[in-house]
Amino acid sequence: MATLAEPQAGSALDDFRAEVRSFLEANFPPSLKGKGNALASVEGPTRETPEMTAWRKAMGERGWGxxxxxxxxxGGGLSKAEARVLADEMARVGAWNPIGGMGVMMFGPTLLEYGSEEQKREHIPGITMGEVRWCQGYSEPNAGSDLANLxxxxxxxxxxxxxxxxxxWTSGGQWADKCFCLVRTDKSDKHKGISFLLIDMTAPGVEVKPIKMISGMSPFxxxxxxxxxxxxENLVGQEGQGWTIGKRLLQHERTNLSGGGSRLQMSGPSLADLAKKFVGEEDGKIADxxxxxxxxxxxxxxxxxxLTAMRVMAESKAAGGxxxxxxxxxxxxxxxxxxxxxxxxxxxxxxxLGWEGEGYSQEELNNVRAWLFGKATTIYGGSTEVQNNIxxxxxLGMLDHQ
Structure with a gap:
């Protein structure tokens, strides 16, 4: 099968693979296998254990997050081929990327494209090390789907x-250090009056109030x-360029929210293993x-x-993003x-069907909450209806008909 990665000498990739294996053997604790990324967790960064901190620092120092x-x-400065080797080797030993959150998913790639040299040098290293947590200031009470009405x-x-x-709906706002925010700098033009501003969440006058969800969590x-x-100097781009920058960031968000390009299965046990455990099996197959x-x-x-997502992302990167x-x-x-x-x-x-109390394992309770939380995924980051319009x-080049 033809690869989407750029050509690279096999021996060089073999050497890099050996380097990755050696690094993982030395730095990834087997006890973390199957754990999650505390930095990107909707429950906040407070669950990071000393082992997780050491793993995050090791990956951050290499730039491999x-x-x-x-x-x-x-950053790691790796080629696409090297990045694929890194992902494959991490998957092989059950390692996960400890560098995450909105800084990686959305803000970082956008700043690399639109930020000044000073802004990149100030803000990107904190993201690559997993030391600075970002949140998103987009939606408002009267500007949800119609974001430009902010x-x-x-x-x-x-x-x-x-x-x-x-x-x-400021995800992780109560734990964030900084916020990338769409603000209005000109009231005379709906779209051209929007600018992209970086705000310190510890600045005087910033207040956050967590919202509790049906799942019992308060992630935003x-x-x-x-x-x-x-x-x-915290203005990214020019005044009035915020709508253009903000839309670009949303494209990064939607790609990452979809799981696009992931070389790993979704977290948790496989559906087949779960079914064999709860439903039973016959001749090695799920009984039902x-x-x-x-x-x-x-x-x-x-x-x-x-596979489609990997192809699309490779093509998009070749085309400039x-x-x-x-x-x-x-x-x-x-x-x-x-x-x-x-x-x-x-x-x-x-x-x-469990929510709390005896008779349920923690994994079963987590699955219920994940099921409820997942209902929001087709709404946030742009609802399915909005995506269908786009x-x-x-x-497809379809036009509205009056």
Missing amino acids: TPTWPKEYG QTFAADAGDHYVVNGQKT CETFFTDVKVPK RDLRARIAKWEMDWRAFQ VSEVSSILKTIGTKLGQERSELIIEIEGLQG IAKRI
Whole structure:
């Protein structure tokens, strides 16, 4: 099968593979196998253990948490072929990337494209080391799907802006160090009046109030800005360029929310193993024939999606970055994620209905909460309906009919 990676001498890749294996053997604790990324967790970064911290620092120092980012800013500087080797070797031993969060998923790639040299050198290293946590200031109470209707205003005060307004659904806002935020700098133009501003979450006048979800978690907040002073050097791009930059960032977000390009299976046990445990097996197969067929279909759909996503991302990178195709990945990837959670709940039967108390394992309780949390994935980052409009207009070339 032809590879999508750029040509590279086999011996060089073999040497790099040996380097990766040696690094993993020396730095990845076997006790962390199957664990999650605390930095990217919706429950916040407080669950990071000393072993996780050591693993994060080891990966960050190599730049391998952001393997293809430029080396001069703390990234790995790896080629696509080397990055694939790194991902394969990590998957082989059950290692996971300890560098994550919105800085990696969304803000970092956007700043690398639109930020000044000073901004890149100031902000990118903290992301590549997993030391600075970012949150997103986009949605507002009266500007959800119609994001361009946002009203948070940044008044020009000479060498700084004074920001007043409110954001909502600020994921991880209560744990974040900094916020990349869309603000209005001109009230006379809906789209051209928007700018992209970086705000310190510890600045006077910033207040966050966590929102509790049906799952019992509070992964996001209401965020209030009251006379918050923001230095002019925290403006990314030019005034009025925020809508363009903000849309670009959303393409990165949708690609990552979909699981696009992932070379790993979704976290947790395989559906087949789970079904054999709860439903039973006959001759090594899942006992329930109908369930067996539906799990097989999901596995094929997920694998096809992974391969498609890898191809799309490789093509997009060759063309200069993510594109509107991210809307396809987001729509399909989140749908498959929801289908998997539904299957898990069905497989577990009565054990898939627990919320708290005795009689349920922690894994079973986590699966229920993950199932409920997953309902939001087809809404945040741009709802499925919004993605379908983007696909229709910008990919299929369909026009609105009055």
